């Protein structure tokens with residue numbers, strides 16, 4: 669990988685779907701970077717994060733030659749535009765198709781990701797069931813979009829990976845984790861056969877495999893977080 673005089677630093681936490689999508693973009697564009705892990709994102713944010721993303725104070729932040737770029741969807745677009753000559757283009761060239769890609773990226777975060785996230789934090793079984801229902805509805809809508817978008821090809825980008833593949837690709841580890849931990853299949857062969865095979869094809873690509881954390885590491889991480897929360901509840 670050639671840094672080509674570009675200094676890239678990525679502030680993140682390894683399990684975050686938002687951070688993973690940025691890592692995927694850097695990987696598919698063949699860019700190396702310095703990975704800076706926030707040690708304790710929810711209790712003590714680093715000075716670098718507070719200085720780089722003073723508005724939201726969230727990861728990921730990509731620092732390119734000293735200048736921070738925030739918000740994962742915008743970072744992926746920035747990477748695509750900044751490294752036009754390496755790898756292939758992620759967003760389509762046609763303005764209408766670009767707008768449509770951005771529309772579906774927002775849908776993935778605002779509907780699918782949001783319901784999965786709420787399901788994980790639900791306080792009651794009813795809340796959990798509602799979140800899951802919402803997630804399935806979003807998956808069905810996205811399946812229809814994928815059918816139209818991919819035109820029988822394996823990826824949202826057609827024969828090669830594009831913007832939406834990376835945006836949704838960041839969620840793959842959490843989808844595997846939910847299946848392993850709760851026995852819930854977010855993408856399955858009845859509701860979303862195309863997305864299920866998309867997930868398998870995408871996850872098998874070298875540029876994705878080198879980035880996506882394993883389900884085992886996420887299970888360990890979640891156990892560690894639960895133990896930490898229990899310990900802090902016991903001392904308070």
Ligand SMILES: N[C@@H](CCC(=O)N[C@@H](CS)C(=O)NCC(=O)O)C(=O)O
Pocket residue numbers: 684685686709710725726727728738739740741
């Ligand atoms: N919309 C943001 C969401 C980023 C986000 O929620 N990051 C989480 C980690 S997964 C975070 O930094 N949370 C810290 C906090 O909420 O204080 C993006 O796409 O970058």
